[in-house]
Amino acid sequence: MITKSSAMKVYEGDGDLLMQTDRHQVGQSITLIPDALPSKVPDGTRRVRIMWGQHLLEDVLIGRYRSIVCAVNGRDNSHGIISQLAAMLPTSQWDEKSITAYAAHFSNASNRPTVLKIDMDMVEVLAILRPAGSLHLTIDHLSHAFEIVAEMIAHNSRRLPSASVSFLGARANALVDIDGIEPPFEKVLSTIYEAGYTGDIYPPPALWQIRAVGVFARYPFPRALDDLRAGGF
Numbered sequence: 001m002i003t004k005s006s007a008m009k010v011y012e013g014d015g016d017l018l019m020q021t022d023r024h025q026v027g028q029s030i031t032l033i034p035d036a037l038p039s040k041v042p043d044g045t046r047r048v049r050i051m052w053g054q055h056l057l058e059d060v061l062i063g064r065y066r067s068i069v070c071a072v073n074g075r076d077n078s079h080g081i082i083s084q085l086a087a088m089l090p091t092s093q094w095d096e097k098s099i100t101a102y103a104a105h106f107s108n109a110s111n112r113p114t115v116l117k118i119d120m121d122m123v124e125v126l127a128i129l130r131p132a133g134s135l136h137l138t139i140d141h142l143s144h145a146f147e148i149v150a151e152m153i154a155h156n157s158r159r160l161p162s163a164s165v166s167f168l169g170a171r172a173n174a175l176v177d178i179d180g181i182e183p184p185f186e187k188v189l190s191t192i193y194e195a196g197y198t199g200d201i202y203p204p205p206a207l208w209q210i211r212a213v214g215v216f217a218r219y220p221f222p223r224a225l226d227d228l229r230a231g232g233f
Contacts, residue, residue: 021211029211035222046198047218048189056081056163056202060123061088069149069164069199071137071173072116072127074104079171082118082125091121099127107132113141115148124159126152136176137167139183143191150196162199164192169204189219 009016021029030052036043051059060068070081077083083096099118106114111131118125128145130137153159166188167175177183185203192201207215216222 028205028208030208031211031214033214033216035216035218045220047220048193048198049200049218050189050216051163051200051202052215052217053208054202056165057084057088059163060085063122065123065161065163065200067124067126067153067159067162067199069126069128069146069162069197071165071167071170072099072103072118072129073172074100074107074129074132076100076172077103080173081165082127085120085123085125089120089122094118094120103127103129113137113145115145115152117152126159126162130173136174136180137170138175139177139187139191142167142175142188143195146192146195146197153197153199160199162197164197164199164201166201166204169206186219186221193219 011019032052056068059065068081068085072080072082077100078096082099086092086094086096086099102118103116106116106129108114108131111133113131114129116125116127116129118127126149128137128141128149130141134141153162166185167173168182168185168188175182175188177187185207189201201219
């Protein structure tokens, strides 16, 4: 006969007691809220998975993804994830200088972004290059670029599974909205989703410290959030 404990536990031993949130008032912490319980009839809605607490570079290095979406520019990519990938992937023949030179070759006066394909053997980087005359990556740039990315993935299933950076907290490739300020994470999610992208996305580490704000693990968010915004309960 199987004997079940009165309450399901996460950790062995005293782990559950030791990891109670009121014992940890400092450090990185998030509050993850399920948007729905699992159902016997799966919901067929395509969604973007939000990879809270996961590490993109580690996941790429162990082969979880076939394509990665990030930004690139024709001047300086020394702080970008694209150069980190080039340096860490064992069979990549790219480095920061060659990536930057390659991006500079495609810079043009168009007001539309370009999506560059950079093959790093283990993974293909779909790098968004903003127009040459733009100081920053904009929401409109992001929308146009992800329409291209979505089409590229749809026409080549070997680019799946795919993941994207959040484009938030960047230096040389900073993302701004129509008012010239960095947009909320939700705006990034809605922009790439409406453009047709439904891969994974990795939130910026700065958002791992917002324990007072509940977060969801996928997008679109549940309708209850909009009801709350409208004054409902």
